[in-house]
Amino acid sequence: MEDWRGFAQQMASLARDLLAQESVNDTLKRITGSATELVEGCDAAGILILRGHRVQSLAPTDQVVVDSDDLQGRVGEGPCFDAARTSGGQRQFRIADFTDQARRWPEYVPAARRLGLGSMMGFLLFTEDEDLGALNLYSYRPGAFTEASELAGWLLASHAAVAFSSARTHAQMQEAIGTRHTIGEAMGILMGSRRLTEDQAFAVLRRYSQDHNVKLRDVARQVCERGGPP
Template sequence: MDWRAFAQQMATMARDLLAQESVSATLDRITASAIGIVQGCDAAGILVLRGAQVQTLAPTDQLVVDSDQLQQRLREGPCFDAARSSEGERVFRIADFTDHRMRWPAYVPEARKLGLGSMMGFLLFTEDEDLGALNLYSRTRGAFSDASETAGWLLASHAAVAFSSARAHAQLQQAVATRHVIGEAMGILMGTHHLTEEEAFDVLRRYSQQHNVKLREVARRICEQGSLT
């Protein structure tokens, strides 16, 4: 492993991640980078657990989706474990899918039928919360070395921060957009019904509560229709 070249690749990826305009684009860049940065990696994706459901984000190959769905159906597997792990292991690895001594007896033989030779799963986390797992796949047995695992872990650690930052930025943008729409709706109500700012906001709030509709949606309707009727 040429660690100098790896460091340069990571630096380039870091700049690229900062340049992405959405959470989706950031995740796509992370998984695409894994193929070029981690030796032996043929495909990559991010598995996130939402309750009892598995969601696959930014898969680079259908193989990733198939593996995640298999883990959800069987409720076991290295990436499934990585995504729900809050203590202990941060890296899960299957060096050879023909090894029958693996800890996931239901998943391993079925995954082998998908064409998997080896894989790794890395917990994605920040100081505040676990996000899921970065999954790296190879169609070749024994494709991942200790150096590959180290590179994958460094990538996953960096990716988690980028993911969290991109999501926070998206939430901020949404909050600003929501505030703008609400302000515009209040202005329409104030001009149409000669209301004060406080009275206009109270109209929005009461309608939202009485009809169980989000305040942002109520404001959007007013902006589009000119009223709530």
């Protein structure tokens, strides 16, 4: 009980710390770093994002995380790969010993053992509105993760999902504000240099964006940097 009280205090402190990070990347690094600090048996951690059949490793604490994610992407199978593309089904898993899973993932498991992996856990990062990827925890030892480890990982993942979603929303809002400011500045430059109305200036930016397949914000940035049309 005393150990769990201490863990609860650590989790409460972590929840505040995650929300205080300055960027999405900082938030993700704090999440994966906390996994190796707080979850017993965890030697490495990372967040896997799956887009179609392409995988991306975010904030890995060790190269083995990237290697495992890349491996699953190449062979199209594996526990993280399965969990990240699950919809409404399994949201966490614990593999006590990789050697027992050869039939389930015949290509991934032998290669994972060659990477030195012995056991792992995975937790979907999700909120009520969105799935954000999977937090994956690795150990070099078979049997390293217990039920207590799984509970600790689940609690961490719950805090992590909220912090990840909040950080991403904040970043998107900041980008949107910056984009509106840049477009407004570019329109002002065009209005002054070409004697255009506001609607005409915006039409010039939009037409250049469409004709040259360049994002509107990038066109506006070019106008601001050059002091005139791109």
